[in-house]
Amino acid sequence: MTMVTADDLIDGLRGSGYRITEARRQICLLLAGEPEGHLSAADVLDGVSGVDQSTVYRTLEALERAGLVEHIHMGHGAGAYHLAPAGGDHHHLVCEACGTVVDVPLSRVRAAVDDVARSHGFVVDTAHFALVGRCTSCAAPGTTSQ
Amino acid sequence: MTMVTADDLIDGLRGSGYRITEARRQICLLLAGEPEGHLSAADVLDGVSGVDQSTVYRTLEALERAGLVEHIHMGHGAGAYHLAPAGGDHHHLVCEACGTVVDVPLSRVRAAVDDVARSHGFVVDTAHFALVGRCTSCAAPGTTSQ
DNA sequence: CTCTCTGCAAATGCTTTGCAAACTC
DNA sequence: GAGTTTGCAAAGCATTTGCAGAGAG
Numbered sequence: 001m002t003m004v005t006a007d008d009l010i011d012g013l014r015g016s017g018y019r020i021t022e023a024r025r026q027i028c029l030l031l032a033g034e035p036e037g038h039l040s041a042a043d044v045l046d047g048v049s050g051v052d053q054s055t056v057y058r059t060l061e062a063l064e065r066a067g068l069v070e071h072i073h074m075g076h077g078a079g080a081y082h083l084a085p086a087g088g089d090h091h092h093l094v095c096e097a098c099g100t101v102v103d104v105p106l107s108r109v110r111a112a113v114d115d116v117a118r119s120h121g122f123v124v125d126t127a128h129f130a131l132v133g134r135c136t137s138c139a140a141p142g143t144t145s146q
Numbered sequence: 147m148t149m150v151t152a153d154d155l156i157d158g159l160r161g162s163g164y165r166i167t168e169a170r171r172q173i174c175l176l177l178a179g180e181p182e183g184h185l186s187a188a189d190v191l192d193g194v195s196g197v198d199q200s201t202v203y204r205t206l207e208a209l210e211r212a213g214l215v216e217h218i219h220m221g222h223g224a225g226a227y228h229l230a231p232a233g234g235d236h237h238h239l240v241c242e243a244c245g246t247v248v249d250v251p252l253s254r255v256r257a258a259v260d261d262v263a264r265s266h267g268f269v270v271d272t273a274h275f276a277l278v279g280r281c282t283s284c285a286a287p288g289t290t291s292q
Numbered sequence: 293c294t295c296t297c298t299g300c301a302a303a304t305g306c307t308t309t310g311c312a313a314a315c316t317c
Numbered sequence: 318g319a320g321t322t323t324g325c326a327a328a329g330c331a332t333t334t335g336c337a338g339a340g341a342g
Contacts, residue, residue, distance in 0.1 A: 021296090304332080
């Protein structure tokens with residue numbers, strides 16, 4: 001539950017040798033304001049002003065390299081970015097019908113995944129891919145099929 | 147270990163009301179020849195002749211709708227198509243370094259995944275996303291870093 | 293003052309679509 | 318024939334890149 005502030009992100013960037021610019025400040029502020037959010041690059045672009053999309057991508061990449069943000073793929077669409085979990089990785093459950101995203105502590109799946117992976121000599125990279133399915137409401141019979 | 151033949155695929159398509167054309171025949175033949183393969187649309191396009199890419203995508207979609215082929219996402223690149231497992235879904239382990247893909251019977255992960263998902267009211271769609279990591283050789287120290 | 297970062301604009305990679313002609317049933 | 322499927326060419330979306338100028342340290 002450690003609250004991540006925009007300044008934490010800014011400092012993190014600075015600490016990794018990145019320069020602080022207005023664009024980066026805006027993006028950090030936006031991300032810090034969505035601690036639970038999973039934002040697409042387009043969402044980020046929407047949330048800032050006077051910042052070009054290429055700068056958004058480049059900044060998100062910088063944040064990722066600095067270990068402050070993570071990048072996941074959910075479903076067929078665009079990728080999503082979210083704050084790196086301070087303590088404890090998590091897996092994502094994405095409802096393909098309504099888009100809801102639920103975070104699940106990775107420890108729950110970890111054991112099984114590691115077990116399977118290890119028997120094949122694999123070291124799994126903290127599941128960068130979401131599990132796609134349907135949430136309670138959408139899984140109910142007679143709902144938005146396909 | 148049921149061997150899937152091109153004719154099985156053709157019949158499957160016909161059974162779902164699709165018409166059989168030269169392009170579809172070629173694609174089915176190619177897929178049946180790669181029972182363990184995970185082909186990208188580009189691979190399929192490469193393996194046939196006189197078939198347009200739009201036709202490749204449309205045919206793969208038809209095969210998917212007919213339940214004969216499945217579509218997964220591995221890593222950042224293009225999607226991959228493979229024959230639908232006759233008995234038993236499987237999960238994919240993809241090595242991000244060398245690209246190796248290993249199939250794992252889903253039953254192994256299933257329990258854990260379902261358990262986690264259910265506690266959140268989720269019904270997980272047979273993991274359409276691969277688990278990305280590093281295989282034995284690539285995970286070895288002093289190898290292709292990053 | 294140096295080197296990084298930015299906006300712009302265009303290019304890329306993968307996939308989808310509109311349309312008239314070709315073909316399957 | 319009726320309706321599906323095709324190739325072509327172009328559009329679409331998400332993301333990346335080259336470049337010269339603006340800005341950070």
